[in-house]
Amino acid sequence: MADGGQAAQEPVSIEKPPLVRFEAVTKRFGSVVAVETLSLDIKHGEFFALLGPSGCGKTTLLRTLAGFEAPTQGRILLDGEDIVPVQPHRRPVNMMFQSYALFPHLSVEGNIGFGLRQENVARAEIADRIAEMLVLVRLQGFGGRRIDQLSGGQRQRVALARALIKRPRVLLLDEPLAALDKKLRAETQFELMELQRKLGTTFVIVTHDQEEAMIIADRIAVMDRGRLMQVAAPAEIYERPNSRWVAGFIGETTMIEGRLGSDSNIESVLGRMRVAGSSNARSGDKVWLALRPEKISMTAERPNEGLNAVAGTVSEIGYRGDMSVYKILLSDRSVMKVALTNVSARGETPFSLHDLVWLSWPPEAGVVLTE
Amino acid sequence: MRGEPQGRKWSRRAVVLLPCVWLVVFFLTPFVIVLKISLSQTALAQPPYSPVFDLSAGWAGFLDFARQLSLESFRLLFTDLIYLLSYLKSLQVAAISTLILVLVGYPFAYGIARAPRGWQPLLVMAVVLPFWTSFLIRVYAWINILQRDGLLNDVLMRLHIVDVPLIWLSSDTAIYIGIVYSYLPFMVLPLYAALEKMDESLLEAAADLGCPRWKTFWLVVVPLSLSGAAAGALLCFIPIVGEFVIPDLLGGSETLMIGQTLWTEFFANRDWPVASAIAITLLALLLVPMLFYERLQQRSLEGGR
Numbered sequence: 001m002a003d004g005g006q007a008a009q010e011p012v013s014i015e016k017p018p019l020v021r022f023e024a025v026t027k028r029f030g031s032v033v034a035v036e037t038l039s040l041d042i043k044h045g046e047f048f049a050l051l052g053p054s055g056c057g058k059t060t061l062l063r064t065l066a067g068f069e070a071p072t073q074g075r076i077l078l079d080g081e082d083i084v085p086v087q088p089h090r091r092p093v094n095m096m097f098q099s100y101a102l103f104p105h106l107s108v109e110g111n112i113g114f115g116l117r118q119e120n121v122a123r124a125e126i127a128d129r130i131a132e133m134l135v136l137v138r139l140q141g142f143g144g145r146r147i148d149q150l151s152g153g154q155r156q157r158v159a160l161a162r163a164l165i166k167r168p169r170v171l172l173l174d175e176p177l178a179a180l181d182k183k184l185r186a187e188t189q190f191e192l193m194e195l196q197r198k199l200g201t202t203f204v205i206v207t208h209d210q211e212e213a214m215i216i217a218d219r220i221a222v223m224d225r226g227r228l229m230q231v232a233a234p235a236e237i238y239e240r241p242n243s244r245w246v247a248g249f250i251g252e253t254t255m256i257e258g259r260l261g262s263d264s265n266i267e268s269v270l271g272r273m274r275v276a277g278s279s280n281a282r283s284g285d286k287v288w289l290a291l292r293p294e295k296i297s298m299t300a301e302r303p304n305e306g307l308n309a310v311a312g313t314v315s316e317i318g319y320r321g322d323m324s325v326y327k328i329l330l331s332d333r334s335v336m337k338v339a340l341t342n343v344s345a346r347g348e349t350p351f352s353l354h355d356l357v358w359l360s361w362p363p364e365a366g367v368v369l370t371e
Numbered sequence: 372m373r374g375e376p377q378g379r380k381w382s383r384r385a386v387v388l389l390p391c392v393w394l395v396v397f398f399l400t401p402f403v404i405v406l407k408i409s410l411s412q413t414a415l416a417q418p419p420y421s422p423v424f425d426l427s428a429g430w431a432g433f434l435d436f437a438r439q440l441s442l443e444s445f446r447l448l449f450t451d452l453i454y455l456l457s458y459l460k461s462l463q464v465a466a467i468s469t470l471i472l473v474l475v476g477y478p479f480a481y482g483i484a485r486a487p488r489g490w491q492p493l494l495v496m497a498v499v500l501p502f503w504t505s506f507l508i509r510v511y512a513w514i515n516i517l518q519r520d521g522l523l524n525d526v527l528m529r530l531h532i533v534d535v536p537l538i539w540l541s542s543d544t545a546i547y548i549g550i551v552y553s554y555l556p557f558m559v560l561p562l563y564a565a566l567e568k569m570d571e572s573l574l575e576a577a578a579d580l581g582c583p584r585w586k587t588f589w590l591v592v593v594p595l596s597l598s599g600a601a602a603g604a605l606l607c608f609i610p611i612v613g614e615f616v617i618p619d620l621l622g623g624s625e626t627l628m629i630g631q632t633l634w635t636e637f638f639a640n641r642d643w644p645v646a647s648a649i650a651i652t653l654l655a656l657l658l659v660p661m662l663f664y665e666r667l668q669q670r671s672l673e674g675g676r
Contacts (some may be wrong), residue, residue, distance in 0.1 A: 068575055088578040101576035105594045114590075166580065283669035 017080060018046045019202050020065065020170060026075035027060050032037070034060040036226040037074070042170070047196050047203045049094045049217035051210060053105075053249070059204045059224040062172050066095045067253075078169060089118075094168040098175040108134075108158050109143040115166040133161040135194070153184050164199070170276040173205040177212065189216050191277075214238065222246050243371050247290040252294075252325075254336045255369075256289040264369070269332045273308045276364040288369045293325065293339035295365040298351065305361040307371050312336065314355045324349050328359060394577035403653075409647035410440040417667040419532050420643050450594070454649065458656070463544075463640040464618070464628060466540040469604050475551060476603060481592075483559070484566035491676035498559050506553065511621050514540060517621065540637025541623035549617040554610075558603040566592070598667065605664040609657050629653055 018041035042048045050058040063069045064076060067088030068176065075082050082204065083091055088176040102111050109130050117128045118139050134140050137157035149153065152214040163171055176192070177185045192246065193216055196203045207213050213220050214234040222229040224236060229249075229361055230242045243248035243254060258268030262283045263300075266273040303309050316327035326338045336359060343348065351357060411420040420441040425432050448454045483494040501509060516522045516606070517539035524536040539545050577587040615630030622628075629649065637646035 066575075066579060068578075087577070087583075089581050089583050093579075095576075095579045097572050097573050097576055099570060101570060102574040103573060103576070103591060103595075105591075114577070114582075118581035118586070162576075162580070 003207070012278055016044060018077075020204075021075075021077040021080075022061070023075040023077065024094050025061070025071045025076060026066060027064060027069060028072045029141045032331065033226050035064070036199070038226070040228060040231065041220060042202065042204060042217075045200050045202055045214060045349070047193065048205070049213040049220045050204065050206045050223060051213040051220050052208065052223035052229075054127060054208055055225075056223040058208075058223050059174055062095070062174055062206045065170065066093060066316065067091050067171055081307045083332060084207075089284065092168055093172060094163040094166055094171040094174040096159050096163040096176050100155050100179075102155060102162070103156055106145050106147070107143065108139065108145050108147070108150070111147065111158055112161045112165055113144075114162060119166075129165055135164050136164070137161045152179055153188070156180060160195075168201065170202045170204055173203060175206055175208070177207075185212070192216060214250075222249065224249070226273065227289060228339055240367055241290065241365045241369070243344055244288055244290070244369050248365065249371065251337070252293050252337055254291045254293070256291070256366075257290065258287060260285050260368070264287075264363075270310050270330060270334075273366070274363040275366060275368050276316075277368070278371070279368040281368060285370060289366045290369055291336070291361060291366045293337040295360050296336070296338045296361050298328075298340060299358050300351075300355070301361065302358050307360040307362055308366075309358055309360040310336070311356065314351050314353050314357060317349055317351075317353065319349065326351065389605040402506035404536075405647045405650055407440075408643050409444055409589060409645075409651050410442065411643050412439075412441065412443060413644055419644070444450065444644040445652070447645060448648055448652060453627070454531055457627045457629040458653075460627060461612045461614075461629040464539055464546060464550070464626075464654075465608050466616075468547055468554070468611050469608045471547065471551050472607050473600055473604060476555060476562055477507060477600070479555070479559045480566055480596075480599075483563050484569075488532045489526050495560070495563065498563075500557050502556065507616065509553065510549055510617055513545070515551065517545050517548070540621065541624065542552075543626055545621040546618050546626065547619045550614065551609055554607045557606040561602040562596060562599040563603075566598040570593050602664070605660055605667075608658055609664075612657060613653060651676065 020040075020042040022040040024037045024039055026033070026034055026037050038057075038061065042293055050061060052058045060069055064071050067083070067086065071084060076084055103114065104112065112133050113126050113130045115206070116129060121129075130143065135142055137160055139154065139157055139161070141151070142154065147158070149351065150158065156179070162178070167189050173192075180188060186188055189212060192203070192205075205213075205216065207216075214237075217234060219231065219233055220237055221231045225246060230246045231239055232240075237246065237250055241250060241253075247253045247255070256266070256268050256270060258266040258273065259282050260279075260281050261267050261272070266275055266287060266289055268289070275289065279287070297303070297307075302311075310330055312328040312330040314326055316330040318325040320328075321342070323339050323341050326340065328336045328338060330336055339360060341352065344350070394642045396428075407424070408420055411422060413419060414421040422436045424436050475651070479498065483491055483498070486494055508614060514521075518524075519536050519538065519540070523539060524533070527533045528536065540546075573591055573595070574587055577591050578584070582590060591674075613630050615634060618626060619631055619634075633646050633649045633653075635641045636649060
């Protein structure tokens with residue numbers, strides 16, 4: 001399963017060795033396997049996301065990089081050097097904790113400067129760099145505040161500044177935005193991206209929010225049950241998922257089951273579907289055609305011959321404002337989801353319940369999956 | 372329907388009233404009586420002081436009573452050195468014991484707080500368990516342990532640490548042992564409470580920012596447990612100052628804590644006014660750390676918000 005990811009990053013890894021390399025890392029807690037022989041490269045200066053449902057091992061993987069968990073097996077290389085034996089306080093990486101873990105007995109400045117005060121940095125320089133950080137996270141004038149006098153968003157930025165002030169080789173972010181409300185989270189996502197571009201530091205973020213990972217990251221590693229499912233850029237993962245699991249986890253998908261015919265056709269209960277693009281499936285194999293709702297057109301009349309088409313009736317309409325999601329009941333009692341942008345400003349949807357409709361998509365719209 | 376808010380108002384008043392009544396009946400009234408006695412003079416009578424307040428004499432009787440009150444007992448406290456020395460001794464014993472209690476209690480509390488979750492209630496229970504035996508019996512048990520042919524000397528001699536039995540009993544050492552033993556739970560529990568609620572990720576954050584373990588302890592754990600240590604220290608210090616049983620049973624005759632002096636004045640000398648004056652002065656003395664404790668609690672309540 002990791003092969004897809006490996007293949008995707010090959011052209012780049014020839015140019016420059018990776019900053020972080022997980023080599024067959026396994027982490028067991030008693031009989032529970034949190035991470036299973038996982039290999040992964042993270043490049044210099046990239047914004048990398050570890051994405052997966054809760055309990056998939058993404059946080060454990062991040063914590064092995066920070067040094068809070070030792071891998072049961074395998075090596076973790078930072079710039080080619082094995083850091084597994086290195087104590088957490090000696091690793092050139094810093095972490096931003098999900099709970100922020102700010103020291104309640106210290107002021108904002110005390111928190112931000114904590115890391116530098118552990119090194120032999122001159123007082124004046126510490127003060128300068130704290131001031132620099134306060135500007136960076138837009139907290140000028142808050143240096144003397146106590147932590148309990150700050151809002152959630154401000155605390156989040158103190159935690160970020162505290163982790164960044166030591167100029168780590170890698171900044172680890174464990175669900176950094178989970179505690180913020182939706183609107184603030186959306187703003188902060190863009191702030192984080194801007195910050196990462198400005199500093200050029202490698203960021204590794206752990207998140208369970210696929211939308212967040214897609215917006216924020218240059219590359220995403222999708223994990224499930226301690227294994228890598230796919231490692232690729234967000235668009236690649238969305239448009240070309242390598243398995244039914246990834247296709248189902250990222251965004252909405254309709255799956256049509258069938259058998260691959262001889263000449264790029266899928267024979268399904270809904271009829272013959274033409275498909276385009278490469279797939280490692282051979283003719284006669286059991287395959288699934290994965291379709292994104294927004295790739296499907298919906299019309300009242302039968303579409304022209306070049307498209308794949310199925311007929312059905314509108315069984316449900318979910319109005320979301322910017323778009324509506326239609327559930328279409330097909331002839332085999334299966335349901336296909338279609339998303340249409342609401343162009344009309346009058347709040348009316350072009351189709352109503354129980355309408356007979358035609359769904360169509362070009363051969364290149366879907367992805368053929370074998371597992 | 373209309374009666375409900377009325378009823379709720381009354382119940383809310385009752386909730387406030389109950390502790391007020393309690394304080395008036397069991398604290399303020401006895402305090403005023405003791406204060407009154409402290410302003411009286413000894414007399415060979417029943418009760419052994421005068422003047423005695425007589426309600427039947429009316430207003431004139433009250434004025435007559437008020438005229439007879441004097442600060443003589445308090446003056447005595449500041450002229451006779453024995454009282455001053457007793458106060459100082461009590462404060463010294465309380466201060467040193469509290470310091471020892473912090474040093475002994477901290478590892479206990481820290482150990483319990485860092486133990487596996489499932490073990491913690493059991494360990495806390497173990498700390499509280501001695502309370503199930505009478506306090507007096509536990510102090511008497513120490514006499515057995517500390518006496519010349521007691522358990523402690525027995526063990527020390529069998530281990531060939533000493534050749535001749537040491538004298539433990541009737542010394543300041545015995546007082547400190549007794550006090551530290553008896554008050555340890557009062558130190559461990561608030562410390563444990565402070566350490567237990569500390570977020571584990573704070574320790575990881577400190578390590579992440581370059582702090583070795585021992586330094587994390589001093590820079591993060593200790594500052595965050597200071598409120599617990601202060602609460603424990605005051606819970607111990609205040610009652611130790613007035614401690615009577617432990618110094619009386621385990622201490623020597625040369626050590627006089629204020630509780631013993633008070634007892635002597637009251638029971639041996641039958642000088643109720645001086646005994647009362649001692650008690651009032653002790654209360655005034657302890658009011659300082661008590662108020663400090665109140666302030667501390669208030670601040671931690673506000674901080675927790």
